[in-house]
Amino acid sequence: MRAARKKRLYLILLIVAGVGVAAALALNAFNQNLMFFYSPSEVSSGKAPPGHAFRLGGLVTEGSVKRLSNGLTTRFEVTDMDKTVSIEYTGILPDLFREGQGIVAHGKLRGDGVFVADEVLAKHDEKYMPPEVAAALKDSHDKGVAAGAKEAGL
Amino acid sequence: MIPELGHFALILALCMALLLASVPLLGTFTRTPAWVALARPLAWAQFVFLAVAFAVLTHAFLVDDFSVLYVANHGNTKLPEIYKISAVWGAHEGSLLLWALILGGWTMAVSLFARNLSEEMQARVLSVMGMVSIGFLSFLLFTSNPFERIFPVPVEGGELNPLLQDPGLAIHPPMLYMGYVGMSVAFSFAIAALIGGRLDAAWARWSRPWTLVAWMFLTVGIVLGSWWAYNELGWGGWWFWDPVENASLMPWLAGTALVHSLAVTEKRGAFKRWTVLLALLAFSLSLLGTFLVRSGVLTSVHAFASDPARGLFILMFLMLVIGGSLLLYAVRAPEISRGGGFAGVSRESLLLSNNVLLVLMTALVLIGTLAPLLYDALGWGKISVGFPWFNSMLVTFMPLMVVLMGVGPLTRWKQQEPGELVRRLRVALAVSIIAGLAVALPLLGDSWSLGLALGLSLWLLTTLLIGLRLRLRAKGGIGGIWQDFAGRGGRSYYGMWLAHLGVAFFILGITVATQFDIEKDERMSPGQSVELAGYDIRFEGVSVVQGPNYQAERGTLHLSRDGVEFAVLHPEKRVYQVQRKPMTESGVDAGFMRDIYVSLGEPLPNGDWSLRVYYKPLIRWIWFGGLLIAAGGLLAASDPRYRLRHRRGASEGVVPAGGVA
Numbered sequence: 116m117r118a119a120r121k122k123r124l125y126l127i128l129l130i131v132a133g134v135g136v137a138a139a140l141a142l143n144a145f146n147q148n149l150m151f152f153y154s155p156s157e158v159s160s161g162k163a164p165p166g167h168a169f170r171l172g173g174l175v176t177e178g179s180v181k182r183l184s185n186g187l188t189t190r191f192e193v194t195d196m197d198k199t200v201s202i203e204y205t206g207i208l209p210d211l212f213r214e215g216q217g218i219v220a221h222g223k224l225r226g227d228g229v230f231v232a233d234e235v236l237a238k239h240d241e242k243y244m245p246p247e248v249a250a251a252l253k254d255s256h257d258k259g260v261a262a263g264a265k266e267a268g269l
Numbered sequence: 270m271i272p273e274l275g276h277f278a279l280i281l282a283l284c285m286a287l288l289l290a291s292v293p294l295l296g297t298f299t300r301t302p303a304w305v306a307l308a309r310p311l312a313w314a315q316f317v318f319l320a321v322a323f324a325v326l327t328h329a330f331l332v333d334d335f336s337v338l339y340v341a342n343h344g345n346t347k348l349p350e351i352y353k354i355s356a357v358w359g360a361h362e363g364s365l366l367l368w369a370l371i372l373g374g375w376t377m378a379v380s381l382f383a384r385n386l387s388e389e390m391q392a393r394v395l396s397v398m399g400m401v402s403i404g405f406l407s408f409l410l411f412t413s414n415p416f417e418r419i420f421p422v423p424v425e426g427g428e429l430n431p432l433l434q435d436p437g438l439a440i441h442p443p444m445l446y447m448g449y450v451g452m453s454v455a456f457s458f459a460i461a462a463l464i465g466g467r468l469d470a471a472w473a474r475w476s477r478p479w480t481l482v483a484w485m486f487l488t489v490g491i492v493l494g495s496w497w498a499y500n501e502l503g504w505g506g507w508w509f510w511d512p513v514e515n516a517s518l519m520p521w522l523a524g525t526a527l528v529h530s531l532a533v534t535e536k537r538g539a540f541k542r543w544t545v546l547l548a549l550l551a552f553s554l555s556l557l558g559t560f561l562v563r564s565g566v567l568t569s570v571h572a573f574a575s576d577p578a579r580g581l582f583i584l585m586f587l588m589l590v591i592g593g594s595l596l597l598y599a600v601r602a603p604e605i606s607r608g609g610g611f612a613g614v615s616r617e618s619l620l621l622s623n624n625v626l627l628v629l630m631t632a633l634v635l636i637g638t639l640a641p642l643l644y645d646a647l648g649w650g651k652i653s654v655g656f657p658w659f660n661s662m663l664v665t666f667m668p669l670m671v672v673l674m675g676v677g678p679l680t681r682w683k684q685q686e687p688g689e690l691v692r693r694l695r696v697a698l699a700v701s702i703i704a705g706l707a708v709a710l711p712l713l714g715d716s717w718s719l720g721l722a723l724g725l726s727l728w729l730l731t732t733l734l735i736g737l738r739l740r741l742r743a744k745g746g747i748g749g750i751w752q753d754f755a756g757r758g759g760r761s762y763y764g765m766w767l768a769h770l771g772v773a774f775f776i777l778g779i780t781v782a783t784q785f786d787i788e789k790d791e792r793m794s795p796g797q798s799v800e801l802a803g804y805d806i807r808f809e810g811v812s813v814v815q816g817p818n819y820q821a822e823r824g825t826l827h828l829s830r831d832g833v834e835f836a837v838l839h840p841e842k843r844v845y846q847v848q849r850k851p852m853t854e855s856g857v858d859a860g861f862m863r864d865i866y867v868s869l870g871e872p873l874p875n876g877d878w879s880l881r882v883y884y885k886p887l888i889r890w891i892w893f894g895g896l897l898i899a900a901g902g903l904l905a906a907s908d909p910r911y912r913l914r915h916r917r918g919a920s921e922g923v924v925p926a927g928g929v930a
Contacts, residue, residue, distance in 0.1 A: 150655050152650070207868075207879055
């Protein structure tokens with residue numbers, strides 16, 4: 116009975132150690148794989164890490180969508196109604212991508228400040244706004260209101 | 270008038286649920302047989318009222334009764350009949366009604382088919398299911414009434430979301446819900462057993478077939494969802510690590526652990542506390558899934574427009590269920606006896622490792638899914654956890670699990686002599702290592718990942734064959750297989766066999782489809798061809814066609830190989846008339862060994878189009894493997910030993926706890 120208990124203890128210790136190592140590995144990998152979201156204002160003010168992949172979201176600026184000569188690369192701007200950032204994407208855009216629509220793009224900043232996206236997401240419900248985009252719009256709107264209030268001397 | 274009837278039926282169903290949750294349960298304590306006996310009729314009445322409510326809503330869709338707000342929002346006169354029916358569960362209110370109906374259905378099934386249970390136990394199980402039902406029905410009635418009227422009545426409805434107008438999606442939610450809600454049966458069995466203070470091998474034998482069937486439905490639901498995403502979302506993906514997919518994967522992982530742990534509890538009386546905990550966990554994760562989908566707290570392709578009141582309700586319900594059940598567990602767990610002991614090398618310890626790995630994976634998926642919420646709440650920024658993380662987690666733990674999976678079925682219960690095990694496994698080991706290395710080494714295949722996948726799949730296959738050989742030898746040769754099939758315990762074994770074989774297919778499918786797929790985004794003019802993995806794809810142009818409720822631009826592509834044409838694909842780009850929503854309908858030439866997948870991009874000048882063409886080898890194996898897993902679950906659930914009559918179950922039930930080992 117004693118031996119059996121000891122064996123069980125070893126088994127439990129082994130499992131605990133295994134789970135511990137696994138959890139440590141997982142959390143380490145986790146930190147390297149986080150994708151932060153930045154709004155166009157944050158990108159313009161240099162908050163986004165250069166050379167690092169992140170997500171950028173906003174409304175596609177009206178009249179900004181241009182197709183480059185190869186036919187597959189599209190360039191457009193996204194805005195949070197305060198600042199805008201140019202995005203370049205090669206490939207087929209999602210069905211719901213259009214001007215005025217809230218989108219989230221996923222990629223890196225190039226040296227010239229253009230965001231090169233490897234994925235563009237537009238949600239499948241038109242009434243649905245990605246929460247990050249909604250928050251970014253609200254932030255810049257609040258800022259606008261605050262600035263306006265200051266100017267008015269309130 | 271008719272919709273009010275539905276509303277009324279729903280209220281009556283809630284009344285039945287309230288009675289069901291209280292009267293029979295009280296009866297089991299006060300020993301009042303008449304109260305206990307009420308459980309079954311109440312379960313039937315509840316189901317009938319729910320069925321009436323559901324039928325009324327379906328009728329409203331079929332006759333386009335736009336005076337009902339829900340129908341006005343999601344129905345349309347031009348919808349084909351089948352989508353009028355599937356529109357019933359195409360949005361929030363109706364899908365909850367479907368959920369409640371399915372819960373009522375499972376409750377009735379327990380009252381009809383769980384005849385091997387003692388009267389008292391059955392009444393308790395039904396009562397617990399009634400409690401769950403109260404939660405969902407009051408959620409329906411108080412926050413999301415599908416029968417709400419609208420005035421003035423619109424002439425035309427807002428139409429079902431076009432993305433959902435697909436046969437795969439018409440049946441995906443019911444299947445998934447059968448799985449989610451089915452987990453409530455295992456949950457109710459566990460709670461009822463905890464209330465009664467009697468957790469033994471008989472309890473495990475009662476819960477096992479129910480859990481297996483629920484798990485089978487969940488598997489089919491997930492497979493269908495994946496297949497739908499592949500066909501409808503237009504970029505050839507079949508799994509996105511989207512929060513809502515994770516929400517279905519978590520109960521599946523916990524359910525898989527539960528199915529295995531129940532086996533140990535039934536056969537050996539061990540792991541009782543753990544099994545109970547898993548049963549609570551699996552259902553809680555199903556509820557969490559509902560919360561995530563319905564509240565819109567997470568960014569997801571599935572998110573409906575959110576409503577904080579609903580989210581709050583589910584969150585409170587969730588806390589009540591999890592908190593209440595854990596409290597009961599904490600009170601009762603010390604009374605649960607330990608099971609039989611087992612050695613370090615034994616089937617028990619291998620199944621324990623399987624459980625640890627599955628729960629670990631569940632936890633990782635949970636962390637990955639909830640991290641964005643946590644980061645946001647703590648003000649650490651808005652994050653998302655990418656694909657690569659989930660994938661690397663899967664690649665880290667899956668191989669380990671698969672290795673154990675090969676060993677487990679060949680290991681004896683209680684104690685296994687290691688030498689014998691090695692002798693049994695050596696052929697399988699040699700075959701899989703040699704084949705894996707051959708493909709992994711630079712000279713031959715030069716693919717490390719394919720080598721690993723092939724090695725693991727062959728490992729599963731060979732160990733399964735060895736196990737089958739051993740079993741058949743014990744049963745008197747190949748002729749004994751039918752007798753084995755009809756007898757007790759046989760179908761459990763073959764069910765396991767089939768499900769594990771499914772995993773072998775799944776692993777190869779996943780690896781090959783992700784590592785060797787070829788994707789091309791092309792600009793094509795009519796008449797132009799593109800070469801893809803030895804196939805020639807000729808674009809013939811795009812014409813406009815009129816569907817029942819949409820207009821489509823329909824491409825024509827001819828597929829040929831070595832100059833022989835073998836298929837014509839018609840990918841479409843549809844615009845649905847009511848919602849003016851564009852939708853991609855991909856064109857797929859499906860095959861067991863490979864898919865050719867084409868979707869239309871955008872029109873370019875001069876009649877050119879941007880097109881997306883994919884070559885997806887072995888992609889069907891992923892779903893085929895999933896269906897094998899589900900079939901295995903169904904086969905195991907059909908084992909005759911679960912249908913033994915009441916007397917046997919009861920006589921085992923009175924074995925004093927702890928005496929089972």
